Amino acid sequence: MxxxxxxxxxxxxxxxxxxxxxxxxxxxxxxxxxxxxxxxxxxxxxxxxxxxRLDNRKIGLQLDVFVEIRLTAQTEQSFAAFESAVHQIDEILECHLMSGEADYRLRVSARDVADYDDIHRNCLARLPGVAAMHSAFAIRAIKKWSGYPVQRLLD
CATH class of the missing domain: 1.10.10.10 (Winged helix-like DNA-binding domain superfamily/Winged helix DNA-binding domain)
Structure with missing residues (x-):
């Protein structure tokens, strides 16, 4: 390049x-x-x-939630089952395998807290192998992702 x-x-x-x-x-x-x-x-x-790129608030998704997930086991089968299930849930916008205490960090978008409660109960809580979940609600975006800093590749 x-x-x-x-x-x-x-x-x-x-x-x-x-x-x-x-x-x-x-x-x-x-x-x-x-x-x-x-x-x-x-x-x-x-x-x-x-x-x-859609404006989440203008389409009615007022709430961004970051969810840390810890699995009951850290085996290849546990990871594969969890990752396969994540792909089936449209409400999960992103899923990242993490280092540290959480195994995964998800980003979920919802209309409001009640909508997130429904997503939490009917989608996230049903993911296979989940030992613990911690949700953090974004108050507001300070800087939204707008692309990779590809110009740094020239340095």
């Missing part, structure tokens, strides 16, 4: 719907050369997919 690839990725993370002509101007390439680079980045997997 060179400086031009990094520039393309940086701009595309900010606005992936930007026209190819505008993107090519920003990175100093012809539209056809820029298009070839984008296609190469897609084929390599550097660009995984294109999605719309």
């Amino acid at each position: 060179d400086r031009i690839d990094i520039a393309i990725l940086t701009h595309m993370q900010q606005d992936s719907q930007e026209s190819l002509n505008l993107l090519s101007d920003k990175v100093g390439l012809s539209p056809s050369a820029c298009h070839r680079r984008v296609k190469t980045l897609e084929k390599s997997g550097a660009i995984e997919r294109y999605v719309a």
